[in-house]
Amino acid sequence: MTTSQIIKQNQTGAFDVEIVRKDFPLLKRMVHGKPLVYLDNAATSQKPLSVIEAIDRYYSEENANIHRGVHWLSERATEAYENARARIARYINAAKPQEVIITRGTTESINLVAFSWGWKNLRDGDEVLISAMEHHSNIVPWQMICARTGAKLRVIPVSDNGEILLYEYRNLLNPKTRIVAVTHVSNVLGTVNPVSEMIQWAHENGSLFLLDGAQSIPHMDANMRELDCDFFAFSGHKLFGPTGIGVLYGKFALLDEMDPYQGGGDMIRSVTFEKTIYNSVPHKFEAGTPHIAGGIGLGEAIAYLEKLNRHAAEIHETNLLHYGESLLRQIPGVRIIGNAKEKAGAISFLMDGVHPHDIGTILDQEGIAIRTGHHCCQPLMERFGIPATARASLAFYNSREDLDALAEALGKVRDIFH
Amino acid sequence: MSDLRDLYQEVILDHSKNPRNFRKCETANRTAVGYNPLCGDKMTLFLTVENGIVTDASFQGSGCAISTASASMMTESLKGKTEKEADELFQQFQNMVTAPMDQEPDTEALGKLRVFAGVREFPARVKCASLAWHTLEAAIHGESDEPVSTE
Numbered sequence: 001m002t003t004s005q006i007i008k009q010n011q012t013g014a015f016d017v018e019i020v021r022k023d024f025p026l027l028k029r030m031v032h033g034k035p036l037v038y039l040d041n042a043a044t045s046q047k048p049l050s051v052i053e054a055i056d057r058y059y060s061e062e063n064a065n066i067h068r069g070v071h072w073l074s075e076r077a078t079e080a081y082e083n084a085r086a087r088i089a090r091y092i093n094a095a096k097p098q099e100v101i102i103t104r105g106t107t108e109s110i111n112l113v114a115f116s117w118g119w120k121n122l123r124d125g126d127e128v129l130i131s132a133m134e135h136h137s138n139i140v141p142w143q144m145i146c147a148r149t150g151a152k153l154r155v156i157p158v159s160d161n162g163e164i165l166l167y168e169y170r171n172l173l174n175p176k177t178r179i180v181a182v183t184h185v186s187n188v189l190g191t192v193n194p195v196s197e198m199i200q201w202a203h204e205n206g207s208l209f210l211l212d213g214a215q216s217i218p219h220m221d222a223n224m225r226e227l228d229c230d231f232f233a234f235s236g237h238k239l240f241g242p243t244g245i246g247v248l249y250g251k252f253a254l255l256d257e258m259d260p261y262q263g264g265g266d267m268i269r270s271v272t273f274e275k276t277i278y279n280s281v282p283h284k285f286e287a288g289t290p291h292i293a294g295g296i297g298l299g300e301a302i303a304y305l306e307k308l309n310r311h312a313a314e315i316h317e318t319n320l321l322h323y324g325e326s327l328l329r330q331i332p333g334v335r336i337i338g339n340a341k342e343k344a345g346a347i348s349f350l351m352d353g354v355h356p357h358d359i360g361t362i363l364d365q366e367g368i369a370i371r372t373g374h375h376c377c378q379p380l381m382e383r384f385g386i387p388a389t390a391r392a393s394l395a396f397y398n399s400r401e402d403l404d405a406l407a408e409a410l411g412k413v414r415d416i417f418h
Numbered sequence: 419m420s421d422l423r424d425l426y427q428e429v430i431l432d433h434s435k436n437p438r439n440f441r442k443c444e445t446a447n448r449t450a451v452g453y454n455p456l457c458g459d460k461m462t463l464f465l466t467v468e469n470g471i472v473t474d475a476s477f478q479g480s481g482c483a484i485s486t487a488s489a490s491m492m493t494e495s496l497k498g499k500t501e502k503e504a505d506e507l508f509q510q511f512q513n514m515v516t517a518p519m520d521q522e523p524d525t526e527a528l529g530k531l532r533v534f535a536g537v538r539e540f541p542a543r544v545k546c547a548s549l550a551w552h553t554l555e556a557a558i559h560g561e562s563d564e565p566v567s568t569e
Contacts (some may be wrong), residue, residue: 417435
Protein backbone atom coordinates (compact mmCIF):
# COMPACT_ATOMS: atom_id res chain seq x y z
CA MET A 1 0.00 0.00 0.00
CA THR A 2 1.54 3.29 -1.07
CA THR A 3 0.96 6.60 0.66
CA SER A 4 -1.04 7.97 -2.25
CA GLN A 5 -3.39 4.99 -2.13
CA ILE A 6 -3.88 5.53 1.58
CA ILE A 7 -4.71 9.18 1.06
CA LYS A 8 -7.05 8.29 -1.79
CA GLN A 9 -8.85 5.78 0.39
CA ASN A 10 -9.23 8.34 3.13
CA GLN A 11 -10.46 11.00 0.73
CA THR A 12 -13.09 8.74 -0.78
CA GLY A 13 -14.47 8.28 2.71
CA ALA A 14 -14.40 4.52 2.35
CA PHE A 15 -13.81 4.23 6.05
CA ASP A 16 -15.21 6.81 8.43
CA VAL A 17 -14.06 6.00 11.93
CA GLU A 18 -16.52 8.45 13.52
CA ILE A 19 -19.44 6.56 12.00
CA VAL A 20 -18.01 3.18 12.98
CA ARG A 21 -17.46 4.30 16.58
CA LYS A 22 -21.19 4.96 16.96
CA ASP A 23 -21.80 1.22 16.61
CA PHE A 24 -19.88 0.53 19.86
CA PRO A 25 -21.85 1.75 22.89
CA LEU A 26 -19.00 1.35 25.35
CA LEU A 27 -16.75 3.74 23.45
CA LYS A 28 -19.06 6.58 24.48
CA ARG A 29 -18.42 6.21 28.18
CA MET A 30 -16.37 8.36 30.50
CA VAL A 31 -13.62 7.03 32.76
CA HIS A 32 -12.31 9.11 35.68
CA GLY A 33 -14.25 12.04 34.23
CA LYS A 34 -12.53 11.82 30.85
CA PRO A 35 -13.71 10.28 27.57
CA LEU A 36 -12.54 6.68 27.38
CA VAL A 37 -9.57 6.06 25.09
CA TYR A 38 -9.57 2.31 24.63
CA LEU A 39 -6.20 1.01 23.52
CA ASP A 40 -6.30 -2.49 25.01
CA ASN A 41 -7.82 -4.30 22.05
CA ALA A 42 -5.24 -7.09 22.04
CA ALA A 43 -6.59 -8.07 25.47
CA THR A 44 -10.20 -7.84 24.40
CA SER A 45 -12.21 -5.81 21.94
CA GLN A 46 -15.41 -3.84 22.47
CA LYS A 47 -18.67 -5.14 21.04
CA PRO A 48 -20.95 -3.55 18.46
CA LEU A 49 -24.56 -3.00 19.46
CA SER A 50 -25.68 -5.66 16.98
CA VAL A 51 -23.76 -8.33 18.94
CA ILE A 52 -25.15 -7.16 22.26
CA GLU A 53 -28.67 -7.20 20.80
CA ALA A 54 -28.24 -10.65 19.25
CA ILE A 55 -27.30 -12.11 22.64
CA ASP A 56 -30.21 -10.30 24.26
CA ARG A 57 -32.57 -11.55 21.54
CA TYR A 58 -31.39 -15.12 21.94
CA TYR A 59 -32.12 -15.12 25.67
CA SER A 60 -35.36 -13.16 25.28
CA GLU A 61 -36.81 -15.06 22.35
CA GLU A 62 -34.97 -18.25 21.42
CA ASN A 63 -33.31 -19.76 24.48
CA ALA A 64 -33.39 -23.57 24.39
CA ASN A 65 -30.89 -26.39 24.33
CA ILE A 66 -29.64 -27.38 20.91
CA HIS A 67 -29.14 -30.54 18.86
CA ARG A 68 -31.63 -32.67 20.77
CA GLY A 69 -35.01 -31.06 21.25
CA VAL A 70 -37.97 -31.82 19.06
CA HIS A 71 -39.74 -28.67 20.10
CA TRP A 72 -39.94 -25.47 18.10
CA LEU A 73 -37.66 -23.40 20.33
CA SER A 74 -34.90 -25.99 20.28
CA GLU A 75 -35.07 -26.06 16.51
CA ARG A 76 -34.77 -22.26 16.36
CA ALA A 77 -31.78 -22.26 18.73
CA THR A 78 -30.08 -25.09 16.84
CA GLU A 79 -30.57 -23.29 13.56
CA ALA A 80 -29.17 -20.03 14.94
CA TYR A 81 -26.13 -21.80 16.39
CA GLU A 82 -25.41 -23.81 13.25
CA ASN A 83 -25.91 -20.72 11.10
CA ALA A 84 -23.22 -19.04 13.18
CA ARG A 85 -20.89 -21.97 12.53
CA ALA A 86 -21.56 -21.76 8.79
CA ARG A 87 -20.96 -18.00 8.82
CA ILE A 88 -17.65 -18.45 10.64
CA ALA A 89 -16.65 -21.14 8.13
CA ARG A 90 -17.42 -18.82 5.21
CA TYR A 91 -15.59 -15.90 6.83
CA ILE A 92 -12.38 -17.89 7.20
CA ASN A 93 -12.90 -19.69 3.88
CA ALA A 94 -12.95 -23.17 5.38
CA ALA A 95 -13.82 -25.98 2.98
CA LYS A 96 -16.95 -26.83 4.99
CA PRO A 97 -18.70 -25.82 8.23
CA GLN A 98 -17.67 -29.10 9.89
CA GLU A 99 -14.11 -27.80 9.91
CA VAL A 100 -15.15 -25.20 12.48
CA ILE A 101 -15.11 -26.51 16.04
CA ILE A 102 -16.57 -24.10 18.53
CA THR A 103 -14.50 -23.86 21.71
CA ARG A 104 -14.13 -21.56 24.70
CA GLY A 105 -11.37 -19.62 22.99
CA THR A 106 -7.88 -19.80 21.55
CA THR A 107 -6.53 -21.45 24.69
CA GLU A 108 -9.01 -24.31 24.54
CA SER A 109 -8.51 -24.66 20.80
CA ILE A 110 -4.78 -25.16 21.22
CA ASN A 111 -5.26 -27.51 24.17
CA LEU A 112 -7.67 -29.54 22.04
CA VAL A 113 -5.05 -30.07 19.35
CA ALA A 114 -2.24 -30.70 21.84
CA PHE A 115 -4.21 -33.31 23.76
CA SER A 116 -6.33 -34.88 21.05
CA TRP A 117 -3.91 -34.89 18.13
CA GLY A 118 -0.79 -34.89 20.30
CA TRP A 119 -1.75 -37.75 22.56
CA LYS A 120 -2.48 -39.96 19.57
CA ASN A 121 0.43 -38.97 17.38
CA LEU A 122 3.39 -37.79 19.48
CA ARG A 123 5.96 -40.39 20.48
CA ASP A 124 9.15 -40.40 22.50
CA GLY A 125 11.78 -38.44 20.58
CA ASP A 126 9.33 -36.54 18.35
CA GLU A 127 9.61 -32.79 18.28
CA VAL A 128 7.11 -29.94 18.62
CA LEU A 129 8.37 -26.63 17.28
CA ILE A 130 7.15 -23.28 18.58
CA SER A 131 8.65 -19.76 18.48
CA ALA A 132 10.13 -17.55 21.16
CA MET A 133 7.29 -15.03 20.77
CA GLU A 134 4.45 -17.40 21.72
CA HIS A 135 1.77 -16.58 24.24
CA HIS A 136 1.72 -18.93 27.25
CA SER A 137 -1.35 -20.58 25.70
CA ASN A 138 0.79 -21.78 22.79
CA ILE A 139 3.61 -22.93 25.08
CA VAL A 140 2.13 -24.62 28.13
CA PRO A 141 -0.26 -27.09 26.40
CA TRP A 142 2.70 -28.34 24.35
CA GLN A 143 4.89 -28.65 27.44
CA MET A 144 2.14 -30.69 29.09
CA ILE A 145 1.68 -33.09 26.18
CA CYS A 146 5.44 -33.36 25.65
CA ALA A 147 5.86 -34.36 29.29
CA ARG A 148 3.31 -37.15 28.79
CA THR A 149 4.54 -38.45 25.45
CA GLY A 150 8.30 -37.95 25.70
CA ALA A 151 8.26 -35.53 22.77
CA LYS A 152 10.63 -32.58 22.88
CA LEU A 153 9.65 -28.91 22.70
CA ARG A 154 11.97 -26.83 20.54
CA VAL A 155 11.93 -23.07 20.08
CA ILE A 156 12.64 -20.89 17.03
CA PRO A 157 14.53 -17.79 18.21
CA VAL A 158 13.55 -14.22 17.31
CA SER A 159 15.77 -11.30 16.27
CA ASP A 160 16.29 -8.09 18.22
CA ASN A 161 13.74 -6.47 15.89
CA GLY A 162 11.21 -9.05 16.97
CA GLU A 163 11.16 -11.20 13.84
CA ILE A 164 11.33 -14.98 13.64
CA LEU A 165 14.77 -16.03 12.43
CA LEU A 166 13.80 -17.97 9.32
CA TYR A 167 17.18 -19.61 8.79
CA GLU A 168 16.99 -20.94 12.36
CA TYR A 169 13.49 -22.19 11.59
CA ARG A 170 14.78 -24.03 8.55
CA ASN A 171 17.57 -25.58 10.60
CA LEU A 172 15.21 -26.69 13.35
CA LEU A 173 12.82 -28.43 10.98
CA ASN A 174 13.84 -32.06 10.79
CA PRO A 175 12.23 -35.48 10.27
CA LYS A 176 11.29 -35.63 13.96
CA THR A 177 9.31 -32.37 13.77
CA ARG A 178 5.70 -33.53 13.92
CA ILE A 179 4.00 -30.16 14.36
CA VAL A 180 4.89 -26.47 14.22
CA ALA A 181 2.75 -24.16 16.36
CA VAL A 182 3.37 -20.46 15.82
CA THR A 183 1.47 -17.24 16.24
CA HIS A 184 0.33 -15.32 13.18
CA VAL A 185 0.74 -11.95 14.92
CA SER A 186 2.63 -11.39 18.17
CA ASN A 187 0.46 -9.97 20.96
CA VAL A 188 3.48 -8.14 22.39
CA LEU A 189 5.62 -7.13 19.43
CA GLY A 190 2.90 -6.76 16.81
CA THR A 191 5.08 -8.75 14.40
CA VAL A 192 3.22 -10.31 11.48
CA ASN A 193 5.04 -13.56 10.86
CA PRO A 194 5.71 -14.78 7.30
CA VAL A 195 3.38 -17.69 7.83
CA SER A 196 2.69 -18.64 4.21
CA GLU A 197 6.33 -19.44 3.73
CA MET A 198 6.60 -21.09 7.15
CA ILE A 199 3.56 -23.30 6.51
CA GLN A 200 4.93 -24.36 3.15
CA TRP A 201 8.28 -25.31 4.66
CA ALA A 202 6.59 -27.29 7.40
CA HIS A 203 4.54 -29.21 4.86
CA GLU A 204 7.60 -29.90 2.72
CA ASN A 205 9.13 -31.31 5.87
CA GLY A 206 6.10 -33.50 6.50
CA SER A 207 5.08 -31.52 9.61
CA LEU A 208 1.65 -30.18 10.49
CA PHE A 209 1.19 -26.46 11.20
CA LEU A 210 -1.01 -24.88 13.85
CA LEU A 211 -1.45 -21.15 13.43
CA ASP A 212 -2.46 -19.10 16.48
CA GLY A 213 -4.73 -16.48 14.95
CA ALA A 214 -5.91 -14.78 18.14
CA GLN A 215 -4.11 -11.54 17.27
CA SER A 216 -4.32 -11.69 13.49
CA ILE A 217 -7.96 -12.26 12.63
CA PRO A 218 -9.11 -8.94 14.20
CA HIS A 219 -6.78 -7.10 11.83
CA MET A 220 -6.52 -9.05 8.58
CA ASP A 221 -8.00 -11.75 6.40
CA ALA A 222 -7.74 -15.28 7.67
CA ASN A 223 -8.24 -17.37 4.56
CA MET A 224 -7.84 -21.01 5.48
CA ARG A 225 -7.65 -22.43 2.00
CA GLU A 226 -5.09 -19.82 0.99
CA LEU A 227 -2.98 -20.09 4.16
CA ASP A 228 -3.18 -23.90 4.01
CA CYS A 229 -2.47 -24.24 7.76
CA ASP A 230 -3.68 -27.49 9.30
CA PHE A 231 -5.15 -25.85 12.40
CA PHE A 232 -6.12 -22.26 13.14
CA ALA A 233 -7.17 -21.06 16.60
CA PHE A 234 -8.86 -17.79 17.56
CA SER A 235 -11.04 -16.16 20.22
CA GLY A 236 -14.43 -14.56 19.75
CA HIS A 237 -13.90 -11.77 22.26
CA LYS A 238 -10.92 -10.32 20.43
CA LEU A 239 -13.01 -10.36 17.26
CA PHE A 240 -15.74 -8.03 18.62
CA GLY A 241 -17.78 -11.00 19.87
CA PRO A 242 -18.49 -12.35 23.37
CA THR A 243 -16.01 -13.86 25.82
CA GLY A 244 -16.00 -17.60 26.45
CA ILE A 245 -16.31 -18.51 22.79
CA GLY A 246 -13.69 -19.31 20.18
CA VAL A 247 -12.86 -21.45 17.23
CA LEU A 248 -10.60 -24.24 16.25
CA TYR A 249 -10.41 -24.65 12.51
CA GLY A 250 -8.92 -27.95 11.38
CA LYS A 251 -8.65 -29.69 8.04
CA PHE A 252 -11.47 -32.18 7.91
CA ALA A 253 -9.35 -35.28 7.27
CA LEU A 254 -7.20 -34.50 10.32
CA LEU A 255 -10.18 -33.83 12.58
CA ASP A 256 -11.83 -37.01 11.38
CA GLU A 257 -8.80 -39.05 12.45
CA MET A 258 -8.51 -37.40 15.86
CA ASP A 259 -10.05 -38.76 19.04
CA PRO A 260 -12.46 -36.65 21.10
CA TYR A 261 -10.99 -34.12 23.53
CA GLN A 262 -13.65 -34.42 26.21
CA GLY A 263 -16.38 -36.98 26.78
CA GLY A 264 -20.01 -36.26 27.54
CA GLY A 265 -23.31 -35.43 25.94
CA ASP A 266 -23.59 -34.29 22.34
CA MET A 267 -20.28 -35.84 21.32
CA ILE A 268 -21.64 -39.39 21.08
CA ARG A 269 -23.68 -41.36 18.61
CA SER A 270 -24.54 -44.20 20.97
CA VAL A 271 -23.50 -45.17 24.48
CA THR A 272 -23.62 -48.52 26.23
CA PHE A 273 -21.54 -49.52 29.21
CA GLU A 274 -19.52 -51.74 26.89
CA LYS A 275 -18.94 -49.42 23.99
CA THR A 276 -19.47 -45.81 22.97
CA ILE A 277 -19.56 -44.68 19.37
CA TYR A 278 -18.52 -41.10 18.88
CA ASN A 279 -20.44 -38.50 16.96
CA SER A 280 -19.02 -37.08 13.72
CA VAL A 281 -16.87 -33.97 13.26
CA PRO A 282 -17.35 -31.31 14.60
CA HIS A 283 -19.72 -32.62 17.29
CA LYS A 284 -17.33 -35.22 18.66
CA PHE A 285 -15.18 -32.30 19.88
CA GLU A 286 -18.06 -30.39 21.43
CA ALA A 287 -19.07 -32.31 24.54
CA GLY A 288 -21.80 -30.84 26.70
CA THR A 289 -24.15 -27.94 26.17
CA PRO A 290 -22.08 -25.25 24.47
CA HIS A 291 -22.08 -21.49 25.00
CA ILE A 292 -25.00 -21.10 22.60
CA ALA A 293 -25.47 -17.36 23.11
CA GLY A 294 -21.72 -16.91 22.63
CA GLY A 295 -21.73 -18.78 19.35
CA ILE A 296 -24.65 -16.74 18.10
CA GLY A 297 -22.93 -13.54 19.29
CA LEU A 298 -19.74 -14.47 17.46
CA GLY A 299 -21.75 -15.14 14.30
CA GLU A 300 -23.26 -11.68 14.65
CA ALA A 301 -19.81 -10.11 15.16
CA ILE A 302 -18.73 -11.68 11.89
CA ALA A 303 -21.89 -10.42 10.20
CA TYR A 304 -20.86 -6.94 11.39
CA LEU A 305 -17.36 -7.36 9.97
CA GLU A 306 -18.77 -8.54 6.65
CA LYS A 307 -20.63 -5.25 6.33
CA LEU A 308 -17.50 -3.20 7.00
CA ASN A 309 -15.17 -2.25 4.22
CA ARG A 310 -12.50 -4.55 5.62
CA HIS A 311 -9.89 -3.47 3.14
CA ALA A 312 -10.34 0.19 4.06
CA ALA A 313 -10.44 -0.72 7.76
CA GLU A 314 -7.13 -2.52 7.41
CA ILE A 315 -5.54 0.51 5.75
CA HIS A 316 -6.95 2.75 8.48
CA GLU A 317 -5.39 0.52 11.12
CA THR A 318 -2.04 0.38 9.38
CA ASN A 319 -2.04 4.18 9.15
CA LEU A 320 -2.91 4.40 12.84
CA LEU A 321 -0.10 2.05 13.78
CA HIS A 322 2.44 4.11 11.87
CA TYR A 323 1.02 7.33 13.28
CA GLY A 324 1.15 5.98 16.84
CA GLU A 325 4.71 4.78 16.43
CA SER A 326 5.83 8.11 15.02
CA LEU A 327 4.22 9.95 17.96
CA LEU A 328 5.89 7.68 20.50
CA ARG A 329 9.28 8.01 18.83
CA GLN A 330 9.11 11.78 19.32
CA ILE A 331 8.83 11.41 23.09
CA PRO A 332 12.29 11.51 24.69
CA GLY A 333 13.15 8.30 26.52
CA VAL A 334 10.49 6.16 24.85
CA ARG A 335 11.68 2.98 23.17
CA ILE A 336 9.47 0.73 21.05
CA ILE A 337 9.91 -3.00 21.63
CA GLY A 338 9.26 -4.86 18.39
CA ASN A 339 10.37 -3.20 15.18
CA ALA A 340 9.50 -5.85 12.62
CA LYS A 341 8.98 -4.77 9.01
CA GLU A 342 5.45 -6.15 9.05
CA LYS A 343 3.41 -5.20 12.10
CA ALA A 344 -0.24 -5.17 13.07
CA GLY A 345 -2.27 -4.21 16.08
CA ALA A 346 0.15 -3.69 18.95
CA ILE A 347 2.78 -1.16 19.97
CA SER A 348 4.83 -2.21 22.99
CA PHE A 349 7.05 0.40 24.53
CA LEU A 350 9.22 1.32 27.48
CA MET A 351 9.98 4.71 28.98
CA ASP A 352 13.36 5.38 30.58
CA GLY A 353 13.16 5.36 34.36
CA VAL A 354 9.44 4.60 34.53
CA HIS A 355 8.08 1.13 35.13
CA PRO A 356 5.25 0.13 32.74
CA HIS A 357 2.93 -0.39 35.69
CA ASP A 358 3.32 3.25 36.72
CA ILE A 359 2.70 4.35 33.13
CA GLY A 360 -0.50 2.28 33.14
CA THR A 361 -1.81 3.88 36.34
CA ILE A 362 -1.11 7.44 35.20
CA LEU A 363 -2.68 6.82 31.78
CA ASP A 364 -5.72 5.28 33.45
CA GLN A 365 -6.30 8.54 35.32
CA GLU A 366 -6.49 10.20 31.90
CA GLY A 367 -9.16 7.71 30.82
CA ILE A 368 -6.69 5.80 28.66
CA ALA A 369 -6.77 2.00 28.86
CA ILE A 370 -3.56 0.23 27.89
CA ARG A 371 -2.07 -3.05 29.08
CA THR A 372 1.07 -3.29 31.14
CA GLY A 373 2.96 -6.37 32.24
CA HIS A 374 4.39 -9.47 30.60
CA HIS A 375 1.29 -10.06 28.41
CA CYS A 376 1.42 -13.81 29.13
CA CYS A 377 4.75 -13.96 27.30
CA GLN A 378 7.31 -14.39 30.07
CA PRO A 379 9.87 -16.20 27.86
CA LEU A 380 9.69 -13.34 25.34
CA MET A 381 10.25 -10.78 28.14
CA GLU A 382 13.30 -12.78 29.14
CA ARG A 383 14.49 -12.82 25.52
CA PHE A 384 14.46 -9.01 25.52
CA GLY A 385 15.79 -8.78 29.08
CA ILE A 386 12.84 -6.75 30.35
CA PRO A 387 10.32 -7.47 33.10
CA ALA A 388 7.34 -5.94 31.34
CA THR A 389 6.19 -3.53 28.65
CA ALA A 390 3.43 -0.99 28.24
CA ARG A 391 1.30 -1.89 25.24
CA ALA A 392 -1.17 0.15 23.25
CA SER A 393 -3.20 -2.06 20.93
CA LEU A 394 -5.56 -0.99 18.19
CA ALA A 395 -8.85 -1.84 16.58
CA PHE A 396 -10.44 -0.31 13.49
CA TYR A 397 -12.60 1.93 15.73
CA ASN A 398 -9.57 3.73 17.12
CA SER A 399 -8.79 7.19 15.82
CA ARG A 400 -5.78 9.45 15.53
CA GLU A 401 -7.25 11.41 18.44
CA ASP A 402 -6.89 8.30 20.62
CA LEU A 403 -3.19 8.20 19.83
CA ASP A 404 -2.82 11.96 20.33
CA ALA A 405 -4.34 11.49 23.79
CA LEU A 406 -1.86 8.66 24.48
CA ALA A 407 1.12 10.79 23.47
CA GLU A 408 -0.09 13.74 25.52
CA ALA A 409 -0.64 11.57 28.59
CA LEU A 410 2.84 10.08 28.20
CA GLY A 411 4.08 13.65 28.47
CA LYS A 412 2.37 13.81 31.86
CA VAL A 413 4.09 10.59 32.88
CA ARG A 414 7.40 12.24 32.08
CA ASP A 415 6.45 15.32 34.06
CA ILE A 416 5.71 13.23 37.15
CA PHE A 417 8.86 11.15 36.95
CA HIS A 418 11.47 13.58 35.68
CA MET B 419 -11.82 11.07 41.72
CA SER B 420 -8.59 9.62 42.99
CA ASP B 421 -5.63 11.92 42.66
CA LEU B 422 -2.31 10.85 41.20
CA ARG B 423 -0.54 13.18 43.61
CA ASP B 424 -1.80 11.01 46.48
CA LEU B 425 -0.11 8.03 44.88
CA TYR B 426 3.06 9.54 43.47
CA GLN B 427 4.11 11.76 46.34
CA GLU B 428 7.54 13.37 46.23
CA VAL B 429 8.91 11.09 48.92
CA ILE B 430 7.72 8.00 47.02
CA LEU B 431 9.24 9.22 43.76
CA ASP B 432 12.48 9.99 45.58
CA HIS B 433 12.71 6.51 47.09
CA SER B 434 11.82 4.87 43.76
CA LYS B 435 14.58 6.72 41.93
CA ASN B 436 17.15 6.39 44.72
CA PRO B 437 16.17 3.36 46.74
CA ARG B 438 17.84 3.16 50.16
CA ASN B 439 19.43 -0.07 51.40
CA PHE B 440 19.46 -1.37 47.84
CA ARG B 441 22.18 -3.97 48.26
CA LYS B 442 22.82 -7.61 48.88
CA CYS B 443 23.75 -8.45 52.46
CA GLU B 444 26.12 -11.43 52.72
CA THR B 445 25.76 -11.68 56.48
CA ALA B 446 21.97 -11.66 56.56
CA ASN B 447 20.46 -14.51 58.56
CA ARG B 448 16.93 -14.17 57.16
CA THR B 449 16.19 -13.84 53.47
CA ALA B 450 13.08 -14.24 51.37
CA VAL B 451 12.10 -13.74 47.76
CA GLY B 452 8.89 -11.91 46.89
CA TYR B 453 7.23 -12.10 43.50
CA ASN B 454 4.25 -10.41 41.96
CA PRO B 455 3.43 -12.63 38.96
CA LEU B 456 0.97 -10.13 37.57
CA CYS B 457 3.53 -7.45 36.84
CA GLY B 458 6.77 -9.39 37.14
CA ASP B 459 8.03 -7.46 40.15
CA LYS B 460 10.61 -9.48 42.02
CA MET B 461 12.60 -8.70 45.14
CA THR B 462 14.93 -10.36 47.58
CA LEU B 463 14.90 -9.13 51.15
CA PHE B 464 17.93 -9.51 53.44
CA LEU B 465 17.45 -9.23 57.20
CA THR B 466 19.99 -9.49 59.96
CA VAL B 467 18.25 -10.34 63.20
CA GLU B 468 20.26 -10.43 66.42
CA ASN B 469 18.61 -11.29 69.75
CA GLY B 470 15.19 -10.71 68.22
CA ILE B 471 16.11 -7.25 66.93
CA VAL B 472 16.47 -6.30 63.26
CA THR B 473 19.94 -4.80 62.99
CA ASP B 474 20.10 -4.57 59.23
CA ALA B 475 17.61 -4.72 56.37
CA SER B 476 18.30 -4.41 52.67
CA PHE B 477 16.81 -5.52 49.36
CA GLN B 478 17.47 -6.09 45.69
CA GLY B 479 15.21 -6.57 42.73
CA SER B 480 13.21 -4.80 40.08
CA GLY B 481 9.79 -3.31 40.28
CA CYS B 482 7.59 -0.32 39.72
CA ALA B 483 7.91 2.97 41.57
CA ILE B 484 5.43 1.95 44.25
CA SER B 485 6.97 -1.42 45.03
CA THR B 486 10.53 -0.08 44.97
CA ALA B 487 9.70 2.89 47.20
CA SER B 488 7.76 0.66 49.54
CA ALA B 489 10.70 -1.75 49.90
CA SER B 490 13.12 1.13 50.35
CA MET B 491 11.09 2.83 53.08
CA MET B 492 10.29 -0.46 54.77
CA THR B 493 13.96 -1.37 55.14
CA GLU B 494 14.62 2.07 56.63
CA SER B 495 11.83 1.68 59.14
CA LEU B 496 12.81 -1.82 60.26
CA LYS B 497 16.22 -1.17 61.73
CA GLY B 498 16.15 -1.37 65.51
CA LYS B 499 12.70 -2.92 65.61
CA THR B 500 11.98 -6.19 67.34
CA GLU B 501 10.45 -8.98 65.26
CA LYS B 502 7.18 -8.39 67.10
CA GLU B 503 7.26 -4.69 66.27
CA ALA B 504 8.01 -5.55 62.63
CA ASP B 505 4.94 -7.81 62.61
CA GLU B 506 2.83 -4.99 64.01
CA LEU B 507 4.14 -2.61 61.35
CA PHE B 508 3.17 -5.16 58.70
CA GLN B 509 -0.35 -5.38 60.14
CA GLN B 510 -0.81 -1.62 60.28
CA PHE B 511 0.59 -1.18 56.78
CA GLN B 512 -1.73 -3.85 55.39
CA ASN B 513 -4.70 -2.27 57.15
CA MET B 514 -3.79 1.15 55.81
CA VAL B 515 -3.61 0.07 52.16
CA THR B 516 -6.59 -2.30 52.21
CA ALA B 517 -9.11 -0.70 54.58
CA PRO B 518 -12.45 0.32 53.01
CA MET B 519 -12.53 3.96 51.97
CA ASP B 520 -15.07 4.90 54.64
CA GLN B 521 -12.84 3.69 57.47
CA GLU B 522 -9.93 5.47 59.07
CA PRO B 523 -7.37 2.77 59.92
CA ASP B 524 -4.93 3.11 62.81
CA THR B 525 -1.64 4.25 61.32
CA GLU B 526 -0.02 5.66 64.42
CA ALA B 527 3.06 3.43 64.42
CA LEU B 528 3.67 3.88 60.70
CA GLY B 529 5.24 7.35 60.75
CA LYS B 530 6.72 8.18 57.33
CA LEU B 531 5.15 5.05 55.86
CA ARG B 532 1.82 6.87 55.95
CA VAL B 533 2.66 8.31 52.51
CA PHE B 534 1.40 5.01 51.11
CA ALA B 535 -2.13 5.71 52.35
CA GLY B 536 -2.99 7.00 48.84
CA VAL B 537 -2.51 3.53 47.41
CA ARG B 538 -5.90 2.60 48.84
CA GLU B 539 -7.54 4.64 46.09
CA PHE B 540 -5.79 2.53 43.45
CA PRO B 541 -6.87 -1.08 44.05
CA ALA B 542 -4.70 -2.37 41.20
CA ARG B 543 -1.62 -1.02 42.96
CA VAL B 544 -2.15 -2.34 46.49
CA LYS B 545 -0.13 -5.44 45.68
CA CYS B 546 2.77 -3.29 44.53
CA ALA B 547 2.88 -1.52 47.88
CA SER B 548 2.52 -4.68 49.94
CA LEU B 549 4.97 -6.95 48.09
CA ALA B 550 7.90 -5.94 50.30
CA TRP B 551 5.83 -6.43 53.43
CA HIS B 552 4.68 -9.91 52.46
CA THR B 553 8.30 -10.73 51.76
CA LEU B 554 9.18 -9.43 55.22
CA GLU B 555 6.63 -11.75 56.81
CA ALA B 556 8.11 -14.68 54.91
CA ALA B 557 11.62 -13.71 56.00
CA ILE B 558 10.69 -13.39 59.67
CA HIS B 559 8.52 -16.47 59.88
CA GLY B 560 10.40 -18.46 57.25
CA GLU B 561 7.58 -20.87 56.48
CA SER B 562 8.85 -21.95 53.11
CA ASP B 563 11.74 -21.64 50.70
CA GLU B 564 9.32 -20.91 47.86
CA PRO B 565 9.11 -17.27 46.74
CA VAL B 566 6.21 -15.51 48.46
CA SER B 567 3.66 -14.40 45.92
CA THR B 568 1.13 -11.60 46.05
CA GLU B 569 -1.35 -13.84 44.24
